[in-house]
Amino acid sequence: KQEVTQIPAALSVPEGENLVLNCSFTDSAIYNLQWFRQDPGKGLTSLLLIQSSQREQTSGRLNASLDKSSGRSTLYIAASQPGDSATYLCAVLRASGSRLTFGEGTQLTVNP
Amino acid sequence: NAGVMQNPRHLVRRRGQEARLRCSPMKGHSHVYWYRQLPEEGLKFMVYLQKENIIDESGMPKERFSAEFPKEGPSILRIQQVVRGDSAAYFCASSQEDSLLTEAFFGQGTRLTVV
Numbered sequence A: 001k002q003e004v005t006q007i008p009a010a011l012s013v014p015e016g017e018n019l020v021l022n023c024s025f026t027d028s029a030i031y032n033l034q035w036f037r038q039d040p041g042k043g044l045t046s047l048l049l050i051q052s053s054q055r056e057q058t059s060g061r062l063n064a065s066l067d068k069s070s071g072r073s074t075l076y077i078a079a080s081q082p083g084d085s086a087t088y089l090c091a092v093l094r095a096s097g098s099r100l101t102f103g104e105g106t107q108l109t110v111n112p
Numbered sequence B: 001n002a003g004v005m006q007n008p009r010h011l012v013r014r015r016g017q018e019a020r021l022r023c024s025p026m027k028g029h030s031h032v033y034w035y036r037q038l039p040e041e042g043l044k045f046m047v048y049l050q051k052e053n054i055i056d057e058s059g060m061p062k063e064r065f066s067a068e069f070p071k072e073g074p075s076i077l078r079i080q081q082v083v084r085g086d087s088a089a090y091f092c093a094s095s096q097e098d099s100l101l102t103e104a105f106f107g108q109g110t111r112l113t114v115v
Helices: none
Strands: A004-007 A010-014 A019-025 A030-038 A044-051 A056-059 A062-067 A072-077 A086-094 A100-102 A106-111 B005-007 B010-013 B019-024 B031-037 B043-050 B053-056 B065-068 B075-079 B088-095 B110-114
Touching (some): A010 A019, A019 A030, A044 A062, A072 A086, A100 B043, B010 B019, B019 B110, B043 B065, B043 B075, B075 B088
Parallel strands (some): A010 A106, B010 B110
Antiparallel strands (some): A019 A072, A030 A044, A030 A086, A056 A062, B005 B019, B031 B043, B031 B088, B043 B053, B088 B110
């Protein structure tokens, strides 16, 4: 059974800091890994999708890496802004199934 | 190209009533997934459907819950005889033909409150 863990559960940083969010998964047989952002009371916005054959993806100030063999992914946010405050979720798509398995999320607060 | 559309956004039902949640996938997407997010918990998979077919319903509670994705119209998640524990945010996602390799796009969710 695939389990996804995100550390830390919550993070508060001052504006301008670079930060790293961590995601680990127990079954390395995955097709892809996605990072999402969820604002309070809102839906999920896809940030980055990394295929199992890829090592990283970048979009603007965001960079996600994937080490499938060790079951880890990181989301790097450069020069954080108050508008980055949200819950960040990682989800993996197993090779043997059709569902995304989500972590519990990291609640990020960027203070002005 | 509109995103995944869910309605209603908020739904209040009394215990014992039925709740119907609707999801229209993105244009060109034929795969629909339903997830549930209980308060203070992560998203849990419920069911995966293609047009007129249930592919994987292993995450659905055995009783009172059903889902369909007809040839025409939106996907429907139906909860019969709702109980307080059904209060949650229900999210729908859709993807293109080859669901294993493409990105999943989520709707804004329906927040069900059972009173």
